[in-house]
Amino acid sequence: MLEKKKIGPYTIVFPIKTGKYAETFRVVDEKGNKRFLKLFNLAKLKNTQYEQTIENITEINIVKSLSHINIVSYIDSGEVVYEGQRCIYMVCDFIVGETLFQKIKREGYCSVYDLKRIISGVLNGLKYLHKRDIPIIHNGLTPESIMLDMTSNMSTAKIIDFGHAQYLESRNKSFYSDGLNLFYMAPEMFKGLYSTRTDLYSVGVMMYHLLFGTLPWYVDLSKVPTQDRIARVIEERKSPLKIPNLNIFELDDNLLNIVVKAVSQDVDERFQNVNDFLRALNGESEVPKASYIKVDVTGVISKEEKRTKVEKGNGFADVAGLDELKYRLNTEVIDLIRFPEKYKKLKVKIPNGMLLYGPPGCGKTFIAEKFAEELRCNYMYVHCSDVASPYIHGGQEKIAAVFEQAKENAPTILFLDELDAMITDRSKHTSVSEYGEVNEFLTHLNNCAENKVFVIGATNNPKAIDPAALRSGRFDIKMYVPAPDEKNRKLLFELYLKDISDESIDYDELVKQSEGFVSKDISTLVNRAAILTAQADKDKISMDALITALEKSKGELPSISAEILKQHEKIHEEFGDNKNNNRPKIGFTSYSSIE
Structure with missing residues (x-):
C-alpha cells in the first residue's frame, strides 16, 4: 500500500479543488482531526497581487484575524516544499456539511424560510467583516463560497474561500479577479473597484438564484470568446431585470423588492450597508416598490x-x-x-x-x-x-x-x-x-x-x-430511509444506466467506488457521465466516463459526509422504531429521479 502524501504535519485524504495558484485538500492532522488545507504555489503567485512570503499573503492574513460563527475558522499556516515546489499552506477547521451550491443541486429549490435563514447568516458574517477597524471585502460570494455547517439541528451558514478578499483601504489597488463568477460581480468590479456594497450585490444575486433557480441577466457564455464575456454580461444588464412568474408561497412584495434593490446596477440605489439589508430582510423596514418585468419561464415546476x-x-x-x-x-x-x-x-x-x-x-x-x-x-x-x-x-x-x-x-x-x-x-x-x-x-x-x-x-x-x-x-x-447499501447501489446503477451504457460497465467496481453515496448522488454521477459522453460525441456511457465523472466529483460527492450518515444511524438506533418488531431497514431504488 502506497504511503499517503503529506504537507508539513498534515496527511492528504483527497484533493478538493485546483485553482490557478493554489490547491485545496481535505487532510488530517497528527491527532487524526479532519481539516481543510489550502496550498499556495509561490511560483504561480508571482502574477497575482500576493507577495512570496507568508507574512504578506492577503488571504492568510485575513482569515487568521477572523473569529465569527458565520465565518470559517483558521487553524494553522506554514511553509513547505511540496513536489519540488516552494509552497505556503493555510489550514482551516473542517466543516461537517455541504456548500450552498451542493444543497441547491441536491434539493432543486430553496424555500423562503430557508433562504431567509441562510442569507441572514451570510449577512451577519459580512457585518463582522465590514465593521472591523480595517473593513474586509470578500469579493467572491457565491453559493460555492457558503458552507452549511450541519453539526446542529439547524444548519449554520459559514463564509469560506477568501481568495479574492481585500482590505477596504486597498480598494484603489487592483484585486485578483481570475475565476470570479461574472454573474455575481457588481458592475463596478468590472472596473477594478469594490466596496462593502459590492458584497451586498453578490448577496442579492444569491437570493435571486435561490428563489428562481437561475441568475439575473443570465446569458449563455459557453460560445462567447473569453475576452468578450465581460462585455456581453454588461450589455445584457442594460435590459430591465426579469422576474420569473412563479407561484412561490410566502414570496411577498417586500422580499421581491429587497432582491431587486440589492442587484441594482446603480450602486447608490442598493442597500448602503449590512444593517439596512438585515432590517429589510427581518421585516423591520419596508423597501419601496421596485421596477422589474414579470416573465413566464419553462422547465420550472410550480x-x-x-x-x-x-x-x-x-x-x-x-x-x-x-x-x-x-x-x-x-x-x-x-x-x-x-x-x-x-x-x-x-x-x-x-x-x-x-x-x-x-x-x-x-x-x-x-x-x-x-x-x-x-x-x-x-x-x-x-x-x-x-x-x-x-x-x-x-x-x-x-x-x-x-x-x-x-x-x-x-x-x-x-x-x-x-x-x-x-x-x-x-x-x-x-x-x-x-x-x-x-x-x-x-x-x-x-x-x-x-x-x-x-x-x-x-x-x-x-x-x-x-x-x-x-x-x-x-x-x-x-x-x-437510509443511504442505499451495496445491493441497492448496484441496482440503482443498473437502473440509471439501463439502455444508455455500453458493455464495459463494471457494476461491482462502481459499488466499491460509491461507498457513502446517497440515492441522489448516484443519479447525479450518472448524469455527469452522460454529459461527458455527449460532449465526446458518443452514444453510450462507458466505464471510463463514469470513472472520469467520479474523479471530477471528488470533494462534492458523496454529498453527505460519513460522519453525518453515522449520526443518522445512531439516531435510528436511539429512536428505535424497530424495537418492538424485526422489520428491516427500507433501502431505496427507483426508475425515476430521486428528490
Missing part, C-alpha cells in the same frame, strides 16, 4: 404543476425494491382508503399518518409522491415555511387552513416536509405562539384519517419532534 404530475404518475410501478414498504402501505393504508365499506364493517381504523426519517437525499419526498400516485388522489406538499408566520397565532391559522383544504379535497395525501421544524418538541419552546402551533398540529392529526386525510411527515431529525406527535393515533407508521 406546485400546481407538481400536483398534476403526481396525479398522472405511475405510482409504485416506478419503484423497484421496497417490497416491505409497498406491502405495508397497500395493506395498512391503500386498501382501507380504496375500500372503506369493507373495513368499516369490522371497525378497522385507518392510520392517521406515516413518518419517514433518515439522511437527506435518500428519497423521502419521492416515496410520498409515488404513494400519492398509487392512490390517484389529491396530493398536497407543505414545507415548514408554508405554515410559518411573523404574527401571533398566524401560524395556527395557516395550519388549520392546510388541514381544512386537505379535508375538502379528500381523499388527500398531505406531505409535511421538514416535520421537525413544524412540530418541534414543546419542552424546548420559549414562545407561546410556537407552543400553540404544535398544539394545533396535534389537534388536527388526531382525527385526520376519519376525514380521509393521510399525513406523511419527512424529517432528518425525528428526535426533535414533539413526542406526542409520535404516539399511536398520529404517526402510526414509522419508516427509516
Whole structure:
C-alpha cells in the first residue's frame, strides 16, 4: 500500500479543488482531526497581487484575524516544499456539511424560510467583516463560497474561500479577479473597484438564484470568446431585470423588492450597508416598490404543476425494491382508503399518518409522491415555511387552513416536509405562539384519517419532534430511509444506466467506488457521465466516463459526509422504531429521479 502524501504535519485524504495558484485538500492532522488545507504555489503567485512570503499573503492574513460563527475558522499556516515546489499552506477547521451550491443541486429549490435563514447568516458574517477597524471585502460570494455547517439541528451558514478578499483601504489597488463568477460581480468590479456594497450585490444575486433557480441577466457564455464575456454580461444588464412568474408561497412584495434593490446596477440605489439589508430582510423596514418585468419561464415546476404530475404518475410501478414498504402501505393504508365499506364493517381504523426519517437525499419526498400516485388522489406538499408566520397565532391559522383544504379535497395525501421544524418538541419552546402551533398540529392529526386525510411527515431529525406527535393515533407508521447499501447501489446503477451504457460497465467496481453515496448522488454521477459522453460525441456511457465523472466529483460527492450518515444511524438506533418488531431497514431504488 502506497504511503499517503503529506504537507508539513498534515496527511492528504483527497484533493478538493485546483485553482490557478493554489490547491485545496481535505487532510488530517497528527491527532487524526479532519481539516481543510489550502496550498499556495509561490511560483504561480508571482502574477497575482500576493507577495512570496507568508507574512504578506492577503488571504492568510485575513482569515487568521477572523473569529465569527458565520465565518470559517483558521487553524494553522506554514511553509513547505511540496513536489519540488516552494509552497505556503493555510489550514482551516473542517466543516461537517455541504456548500450552498451542493444543497441547491441536491434539493432543486430553496424555500423562503430557508433562504431567509441562510442569507441572514451570510449577512451577519459580512457585518463582522465590514465593521472591523480595517473593513474586509470578500469579493467572491457565491453559493460555492457558503458552507452549511450541519453539526446542529439547524444548519449554520459559514463564509469560506477568501481568495479574492481585500482590505477596504486597498480598494484603489487592483484585486485578483481570475475565476470570479461574472454573474455575481457588481458592475463596478468590472472596473477594478469594490466596496462593502459590492458584497451586498453578490448577496442579492444569491437570493435571486435561490428563489428562481437561475441568475439575473443570465446569458449563455459557453460560445462567447473569453475576452468578450465581460462585455456581453454588461450589455445584457442594460435590459430591465426579469422576474420569473412563479407561484412561490410566502414570496411577498417586500422580499421581491429587497432582491431587486440589492442587484441594482446603480450602486447608490442598493442597500448602503449590512444593517439596512438585515432590517429589510427581518421585516423591520419596508423597501419601496421596485421596477422589474414579470416573465413566464419553462422547465420550472410550480406546485400546481407538481400536483398534476403526481396525479398522472405511475405510482409504485416506478419503484423497484421496497417490497416491505409497498406491502405495508397497500395493506395498512391503500386498501382501507380504496375500500372503506369493507373495513368499516369490522371497525378497522385507518392510520392517521406515516413518518419517514433518515439522511437527506435518500428519497423521502419521492416515496410520498409515488404513494400519492398509487392512490390517484389529491396530493398536497407543505414545507415548514408554508405554515410559518411573523404574527401571533398566524401560524395556527395557516395550519388549520392546510388541514381544512386537505379535508375538502379528500381523499388527500398531505406531505409535511421538514416535520421537525413544524412540530418541534414543546419542552424546548420559549414562545407561546410556537407552543400553540404544535398544539394545533396535534389537534388536527388526531382525527385526520376519519376525514380521509393521510399525513406523511419527512424529517432528518425525528428526535426533535414533539413526542406526542409520535404516539399511536398520529404517526402510526414509522419508516427509516437510509443511504442505499451495496445491493441497492448496484441496482440503482443498473437502473440509471439501463439502455444508455455500453458493455464495459463494471457494476461491482462502481459499488466499491460509491461507498457513502446517497440515492441522489448516484443519479447525479450518472448524469455527469452522460454529459461527458455527449460532449465526446458518443452514444453510450462507458466505464471510463463514469470513472472520469467520479474523479471530477471528488470533494462534492458523496454529498453527505460519513460522519453525518453515522449520526443518522445512531439516531435510528436511539429512536428505535424497530424495537418492538424485526422489520428491516427500507433501502431505496427507483426508475425515476430521486428528490
